[in-house]
Amino acid sequence: MPLRVGYVREHFCAPLLQFAAADQDKTFTLIECPSGTGQLISRLTNDEIDIAIALTDPLIAGIAKGSKAYKLVGSYVTSPLRWAVITGSKDSPYNQISDLRGTTLGISRHGSGSQTMAYVMALQQGWPTEDLQFQVNNDIRGLVNSVNDGSTSAFMWEWFTTKPFADAGSCRFIGQVLTPWPSWLIAAHPTRAAPSDLCAFLNGLSGCVRTFASPEHCAGPSAAFIQQTFGYAEDDVKAWLQAVTYPDDCAEIPAHVITDTLAVLQKAGVVTAPQGEIDLGQYVDASIAKLT
Structure with a gap:
């Protein structure tokens, strides 16, 4: 039975889409x-x-x-994620991040990146994180609608994914926040898939990632693939490719990614500090991933 691989259809997943197209034996489905x-x-x-x-x-x-x-089984993108802070297109009274204090922020779901980054933004601004208020709006279109109908003040989403909405006048960018951690990891259910199948998937994905991220492909085929698949402007694609980095081996996870991320999440009040030392085995499936 093919592995079922969940993903978000964004430019970051371009190597995954290429891997799926080349998977002639249909070992996984997206x-x-x-x-x-x-x-x-x-x-x-x-x-x-x-x-x-x-x-x-x-x-x-x-x-x-x-x-x-789930447990973590690998790494996917090693560069930070650039989150835009986004408000309504015309009548919104919010023009900078500091204007958002005490307002209701839109998020896709509780526990989502859009919510976590709101806490990180609050930390950077010196706001009490316990004062943050949220409204769930499910997806990017619901979030854009909410800042225009006034039910939320702003939301946070990946910069280049949202830029076409801003370019079309559907919303406005009033700031940005970079993640203080590498942006994407790979997780798997601890017992649902055979370790050999997971290792084979990570090995195949690693090869596609290395090809996609190589300088010669970034200068030509990779840029063209993103433009054709996602319809992004050429300048936006070039800017993103210059900033993004992928791992050489998707099955490797640097231990500091877990500890550093937890440290920020604890400061933001998203999670509570553990009793004693962090047990990395709680987070990583060591039968699949290599901790470095």
């Missing part, structure tokens, strides 16, 4: 999760997918809060 990491975690929990390629912070936060539905 399952789109447009609402983001919160939906990916929900589908892992509900036995709807076996693997999730998802944002680092919600994955780690979920395990810290006690989830047994």
Whole structure:
């Protein structure tokens, strides 16, 4: 039975889409999760997918809060994620991040990256994180609608994914926040898939990632693939490719990614500090991933 791989259809997943197209034996099938990491975690929990390629912070936060539905098995994107802070197109009174204090922020789901990054933004601004207020709006279109109908002040979403909406006049960018951690990890249910199948998937994905991220491909085929697949402007594609980095081996996870992310999440009040030292075995499936 093919592995069920959950993903968000964004430019970051270009190497995954190329891998799926080259998978002649159909060893895995892609399952789109447009609402983001919160939906990916929900589908892992509900036995709807076996693997999730998802944002680092919600994955780690979920395990810290006690989830047994998955463990980390690999890395996918090693550069930070650039989150735009986004408000309504015309009549919105918000023009800078400081204007958002005490307002209701839109998020896709509770436990999502959009919520976690709101806490990080609050930390940077010196706001009490316990004062943050949220409204769930499910996906990017619901979030854009909410800042225009006034039910929320702003929301946070990946910069280049949202830029076409801003370019079309549907919303406005009033700032940005970079993640203080590498942006994407790979998680899998601890017992649902055979370790050999997971290792084979990670090995194949690593090869596609290395090809996609190579300088010669970034200058030509990779840029063309993103433009054709996602319809992004050429200048936006070039800017993103210059900033993004992928791992050489998707089965490797640097231990500091977990500890550093947890340290920020604890400061933000997203998770509570553990008693004693952090047990990395709680987070990583050591039979699949290599801790470095």
